[in-house]
Amino acid sequence: MNRHSDNSSTHKTVLAAQTLSVGYGVRLIIPELSLHITMGTITALVGPNGSGKSTILKALAHLVTPKTGAVYLDGRVIASMSTREVARQLAILPQGPVSPEELTVGELVEQGRYPHAGPLRMLREQDHAAITEALAETNMIELRHRRLDSLSGGERQRAWIALALAQATPVLLLDEPTTFLDVGHQLEVLTLIQQLNRTQGKTIVLVLHDLNQAARFADRIIVLQAGRIVADGLPKAVLTTALLSEVFQVQAHIISHPVDGFPVCLPYAVGEA
Amino acid sequence: MKERFAVRYYWHLVTLSLVVLFVLLILHVAVGTVAISPGDVIAALFNQPVTPFQHIIVWDLRLPRALIAIIAGAMFGLAGAILQTIMRNPLAEPEMTGATSGAVLFAVLWLSQGPGQLAQPGMVLPFVALLGGLAGGGLVYLLSWQGRNAPGRLVLTGILISSVLRSGTSIILLLRQDAIGSILIWLIGSLDGRVWVHWNVIWPWALIALPLGLACASLANVLQLGEASATSLGLSVTWARLSLFFVAVLLTASAVAVVGGITFLGLIAPHIARRIVGTDARRLFLFSMVLGAGILLAADTVTQVISQPVTMPVGAALALLGVPFFLYLVWRRSS
Numbered sequence: 085m086n087r088h089s090d091n092s093s094t095h096k097t098v099l100a101a102q103t104l105s106v107g108y109g110v111r112l113i114i115p116e117l118s119l120h121i122t123m124g125t126i127t128a129l130v131g132p133n134g135s136g137k138s139t140i141l142k143a144l145a146h147l148v149t150p151k152t153g154a155v156y157l158d159g160r161v162i163a164s165m166s167t168r169e170v171a172r173q174l175a176i177l178p179q180g181p182v183s184p185e186e187l188t189v190g191e192l193v194e195q196g197r198y199p200h201a202g203p204l205r206m207l208r209e210q211d212h213a214a215i216t217e218a219l220a221e222t223n224m225i226e227l228r229h230r231r232l233d234s235l236s237g238g239e240r241q242r243a244w245i246a247l248a249l250a251q252a253t254p255v256l257l258l259d260e261p262t263t264f265l266d267v268g269h270q271l272e273v274l275t276l277i278q279q280l281n282r283t284q285g286k287t288i289v290l291v292l293h294d295l296n297q298a299a300r301f302a303d304r305i306i307v308l309q310a311g312r313i314v315a316d317g318l319p320k321a322v323l324t325t326a327l328l329s330e331v332f333q334v335q336a337h338i339i340s341h342p343v344d345g346f347p348v349c350l351p352y353a354v355g356e357a
Numbered sequence: 358m359k360e361r362f363a364v365r366y367y368w369h370l371v372t373l374s375l376v377v378l379f380v381l382l383i384l385h386v387a388v389g390t391v392a393i394s395p396g397d398v399i400a401a402l403f404n405q406p407v408t409p410f411q412h413i414i415v416w417d418l419r420l421p422r423a424l425i426a427i428i429a430g431a432m433f434g435l436a437g438a439i440l441q442t443i444m445r446n447p448l449a450e451p452e453m454t455g456a457t458s459g460a461v462l463f464a465v466l467w468l469s470q471g472p473g474q475l476a477q478p479g480m481v482l483p484f485v486a487l488l489g490g491l492a493g494g495g496l497v498y499l500l501s502w503q504g505r506n507a508p509g510r511l512v513l514t515g516i517l518i519s520s521v522l523r524s525g526t527s528i529i530l531l532l533r534q535d536a537i538g539s540i541l542i543w544l545i546g547s548l549d550g551r552v553w554v555h556w557n558v559i560w561p562w563a564l565i566a567l568p569l570g571l572a573c574a575s576l577a578n579v580l581q582l583g584e585a586s587a588t589s590l591g592l593s594v595t596w597a598r599l600s601l602f603f604v605a606v607l608l609t610a611s612a613v614a615v616v617g618g619i620t621f622l623g624l625i626a627p628h629i630a631r632r633i634v635g636t637d638a639r640r641l642f643l644f645s646m647v648l649g650a651g652i653l654l655a656a657d658t659v660t661q662v663i664s665q666p667v668t669m670p671v672g673a674a675l676a677l678l679g680v681p682f683f684l685y686l687v688w689r690r691s692s
Contacts, residue, residue, distance in 0.1 A: 167588060198575065198590045
């Protein structure tokens with residue numbers, strides 16, 4: 085993607101919000117927020133229910149229009165770009181997407197080529213290649229002709245991720261990709277996301293509920309409370325007993341994972357310490 | 358796991374359906390007060406020597422009626438498929454656009470107010486009905502619009518506006534009871550007495566609206582993934598929904614304008630089509646058209662056979678079939 089030297093791209097900001105405020109009607113969900121997402125990193129947005137995680141993600145993808153401020157995608161104001169231009173740069177997987185009855189995995193993933201399609205919206209050779217690649221990466225080739233409503237939760241989520249991959253965008257946003265999955269499938273989906281970051285250099289921003297998973301898979305954690313950023317940085321620096329008590333109102337113990345040393349929080353009581 | 362059979366051999370299936378449609382056409386032309394053998398029908402159609410009487414019946418009376426059944430059925434089928442896709446609701450049907458009841462109201466107004474128009478509905482009536490259909494559809498869309506356009510609100514507004522327009526029709530019927538017979542037939546939907554004049558009204562609209570609808574299939578495919586996903590794929594959701602709605606209204610209004618308020622066809626045809634070829638709009642739209650054409654043609658043939666000597670309007674037959682089918686769908690979905 086980047087025509088310049090690799091050194092300059094390692095710290096390049098690919099997605100940014102500048103004094104953003106977002107709300108529905110008179111209710112302000114994000115009062116004022118600025119953040120910069122570095123190219124090629126995994127960023128996790130965490131925070132209690134109603135802290136505005138999903139809203140920020142939607143604003144970053146231009147699914148909601150901010151009241152003030154702006155979102156910059158690759159240095160350009162996202163509101164000034166056509167939806168199709170945005171769709172070639174950035175894909176978002178909404179929370180709990182609902183698929184139409186009887187749609188098959190292959191038919192779903194094909195739609196990812198919509199922003200790239202040529203005249204008459206016919207699929208060309210490069211489109212078929214991208215679809216097959218997306219199915220292969222998510223390990224869905226075998227399930228290509230299966231109906232979505234016949235799949236397990238984990239398989240269905242992989243199919244939706246494949247849709248986002250077929251879109252072939254450098255930036256991928258995911259809103260709670262692990263909800264409704266059991267712990268095995270949660271790890272499977274997150275490992276897949278991590279692989280996409282490592283092998284293809286995709287920039288990933290995801291909303292996560294589970295702090296330990298955020299600590300394990302993200303390069304950077306942003307903690308939100310009432311629409312404001314209250315902590316931002318490396319997982320080890322962010323996850324502290326003070327923060328858990330202040331933001332999540334739990335008393336917790338934080339240890340290093342005995343196998344690989346990632347921080348793990350062990351909450352044991354409700355309320356501030 | 359293999360691709361489903363009907364998807365793999367989709368084009369074979371379409372070809373086969375077209376052959377079946379042709380057979381249905383021959384049967385349709387053969388059936389009537391004066392029965393003509395299928396052999397003679399084919400002979401007449403290909404300008405082989407038959408009796409002049411048979412030639413006139415085939416070419417001047419029955420062929421236009423059959424062709425109108427095919428084209429109107431295709432339009433109802435496609436309109437239903439489009440609406441079910443944009444509303445993400447397999448129980449949606451063209452009536453919910455307000456186009457059917459709008460067209461009926463305008464036509465009934467015209468029939469009852471224009472002096473001497475009752476005997477000769479002729480050329481002007483379809484245009485009046487088309488105008489009413491577009492007005493009804495436009496009204497539903499405008500009223501359901503509040504900054505953005507949720508499919509749920511579109512359905513509700515459509516049902517409400519349709520009821521209001523239908524009650525308007527009822528009031529006119531009460532006021533003009535002398536004309537009730539001819540209006541009623543038209544209101545239920547019938548192919549009786551449809552000849553080349555009517556064909557000339559419907560085909561130009563079909564020529565515009567059918568390809569337009571088919572061309573919107575990939576839009577519809579993206580749209581049915583839901584608003585957030587569709588937007589993130591670069592689709593302007595509001596614009597796509599408006600264009601598809603407009604195409605559906607155009608299809609419904611111009612079909613109703615010629616054959617009357619036939620209901621349930623737009624529900625049944627796409628539903629059966631979806632069972633066979635799946636949800637992908639690129640296959641669903643075309644196959645709904647073919648099925649819609651086949652069902653209307655077959656239904657009209659059957660009603661002609663069973664309703665001697667009193668003619669039963671094909672719209673009534675379809676409604677009789679459609680209601681149990683609708684109940685079956687509701688029951689199946691809830692179980």
